[in-house]
Amino acid sequence: MAPSLRRGGTFESVNPVSGLAWATCPRATQQDVDDAVAAARRAFEDGPWPTSTPLDRARLLRGLGDLVAEHSEELARLPRLVTGWEASRRPFAEPWPVH
Template sequence: MAEQKNYQMYINGEWVAAQSGKTFESINPSDGKPWAVVPEADEVDVDTAVKAAHRAFTEGPWPTMTATERGKLLRRLGDVLAEHSESLGHCETVDPGQTVQRNPLAGALYLGLLLLLCRPGRQGQWRDPSHRKTQYVDHDNT
């Protein structure tokens, strides 16, 4: 049997368990076996996460950043996703019960969609309305 992984939630810059301490097993539908243990989030956890996200957006650096600065961060996020593509692909294949042999590209396709969200627009451009011009991200120095 494959090793069962334990996961946590990322809230307010930290990996945390559900405040209730409750967890549940995620079952792989293809074989009926648990493959992961995840926090059983409840209303308290959701409220905590939403408040932390709102606070980060309103009080953190994001609202004052230019599109160029945001683009650099999103590009870095894309790089991190690519670095962890194997484990992300595994999760996105096993969780809905697919087998890697049956659908070897499922994780890669999902990752590709995430990377599209993190990569800049055509020819590396991010549109910055505050500057009223197109800002170019220097991909070699991000």
């Protein structure tokens, strides 16, 4: 955990169905948020993205897509842990209404 995120402490994310904690998360302060936004702005303005070519950007975005696909099962489990929704109850259905 980054030292700056220690200011706000941590909290446990609890699965509402099982009542079990599944993750310990940093509790960000307003200063943590401000610092993160400032760092992101600096990285965008001073980093390689603004001057990169469309081809370079496409390669990076495809790499991100590959990582998402590679970890899709793990990523698909996260909403279930947070909301307590169980896929076995309603396979292939969304855990929230779609409007």
